[in-house]
Amino acid sequence: MQLYVVGLNHTTAPVAIREQVSFPAERLHHALHDLTQHELVEEAVIVSTCNRTEVYCATAHDTRDLLLAWLGQYHHITPEKLSNYLYIHEHTDAIRHLLRVACGLDSLILGEPQILGQIKAAYQQARDVNTTGRLLSKLFEHSFSVAKQVRTDTAIGSSPVSVAFAAVRLAQQIFGDLQQNTALLIGAGETIELAARHLHEKGLGRMIVANRTLDRARTLAKEFSGYAITLEEIPNHLAEADVIISSTASPTPILSCNTVKQAIKARKHRPIFIVDIAVPRDVEAEVSRLEDVYLYTVDDLNEVIQENLRTREQAARQAEEIIDTQVTHFMGWLNSLSAIETICDIRERAQDKRVELVTKAKKMLENGKSPQDVIDYLAHTLTNTLIHTPCTQLRQAGYNGREDLVLAAQQLFQLNQHK
CATH class of the missing domain: 3.30.460.30 (Glutamyl-tRNA reductase, N-terminal domain)
Incomplete structure (x- = not known):
């Protein structure tokens, strides 16, 4: 095959x-x-x-x-x-x-x-x-x-190598279990959708999706049992968010330093993790100076991603070694298939002979033969029957100079030729 x-x-x-x-x-x-x-x-x-x-x-x-x-x-x-x-x-x-x-x-x-x-x-x-x-x-x-x-x-899958995944992984590092946390996602493009998917898979407690077009926000929010708002409504909900991931095409910042400062005050200084993936930026740079705010830009994440790629490349080399070994194992199984039919034939022939001789032995017992004589007969006859053909073939192989068959028999039956 x-x-x-x-x-x-x-x-x-x-x-x-x-x-x-x-x-x-x-x-x-x-x-x-x-x-x-x-x-x-x-x-x-x-x-x-x-x-x-x-x-x-x-x-x-x-x-x-x-x-x-x-x-x-x-x-x-x-x-x-x-x-x-x-x-x-x-x-x-x-x-x-x-x-x-x-x-x-x-x-x-x-x-x-x-x-x-x-x-x-x-x-x-x-x-x-x-x-x-x-x-x-x-x-x-x-x-x-x-x-x-x-x-x-290996560490092949332990390090995030996409911006969205890196953002979610960093959020996990800050908050641990996300089941009690709320995320505000600003935008509704591919990166935000991917971030929403990762957050949902990590068991996020609650999701708010903000977008310029409310219908698009509703479509994305519905998929993950979230709540949709417009960009103008963000200040009213910002204090609810533990995690903020923003990726829009806005030419000017969506989140001002003053807006974030008010949200922190309303949260009684519970920390906010913000990832600004947008270029130009959605979050004013001054936000990074606020206490209790962890702000990452796309450049910060790219540094994480590049380092993680190096980690994955090292893990990939380890993975290749595992694959080399497993290919050998599978090839061994595949090669063994050619011997299975022969093994089945040997077992079937031995089973047929066993049934035949056991039937004869039972009749001998029924006719009054002693159990010892029957056991001796059964063992002797079965042994001779099973080894007769191999011995005959080996003698012929020796006669024909087929040393390879003799050596194969020694290997098959684990015989010590120097005994």
């Missing part, structure tokens, strides 16, 4: 090409069925995200050309156009590739954890339509286990 992965990602193809070969979730089942209609393709899993499309297959033959042709035909793109952007990995390289992807080592953001959930979802969809079998099931389950080991044994 051969393993193949054919795909493209953010490093090999521009977004215009990635869009053309992506598989919408509602079409994935159809695509899996269509692919496995080919008699050479025995198992298949398709991973499709905004940054990658990959087709994993288990086949009995070389199917590289078939997979390339299928991917092009399915998306109505000529193979010649696609080939410039595709990579093809087989067998050991395919195993290594999946493990690296699952661990976040092949991601746009090194070590990001979202890809593991996306791979698990892709695998589950393939299972739902029965396009996975023994090989891909084992491989994908193994990749999940390796990703967990890498997360546990």
Whole structure:
């Protein structure tokens, strides 16, 4: 059985090409069925995200050309156009590739954890339509286990490398558990949405979303059970906020030093953590001089992010060592499959002979033979029966000068040839 992965990602193809070969979730089942209609393709899993499309297959033959042709035909793109952007990995390289992807080592953001959930979802969809079998099931389950080991044994996921995540992580460092805290998010763009998602995942107690357009604020707030206000209403709610994250396109500051000072007074000097991600800044620079205010700008966060990237790069090297070991382990299991059928045949033949001889032994007991004689007969006959064929073959091997078979037998039966 051969393993193949054919795909493209953010490093090999521009977004215009990635869009053309992506598989919408509602079409994935159809695509899996269509692919496995080919008699050479025995198992298949398709991973499709905004940054990658990959087709994993288990086949009995070389199917590289078939997979390339299928991917092009399915998306109505000529193979010649696609080939410039595709990579093809087989067998050991395919195993290594999946493990690296699952661990976040092949991601746009090194070590990001979202890809593991996306791979698990892709695998589950393939299972739902029965396009996975023994090989891909084992491989994908193994990749999940390796990703967990890498997360546990390295710092690959412990350091934030996005502005939104870094902001939330700093808030956690200041307040600890966020369940009793309120966050005010100013703006409703992508960064604020991502910050809202991270805060929600960390169990934030309450969220207020302020935006120039109230409808947009309501849409975002509703998703996270928050409360929407306009920018003009901020002074009325500022004292409620323990965490403030601001990212707007305003040409002038949204939060003045005087407004923040009044909020601190109303809070009886309970600290406020403010992250100003906007350029130009949403928070007046003088706010940083106020007591009980922790103000970070985008430059401050970038320093944190760069340091964390260096930490992740070091962790990535440790992760690669873990993956090397785990590829070897999986290859050992894969190579053992060729021996399993033989092992089953040996066990089945031995079991048949055992049943036959036990039946004869029982009849001997019924006919009055002593238990000792029956036990001796059973042990002697079963032993001779099981070793007769191997001994005959070894004698013939010796006669034919097949020293390799003799040495193999010594290894199989753990015989000490110097005894």
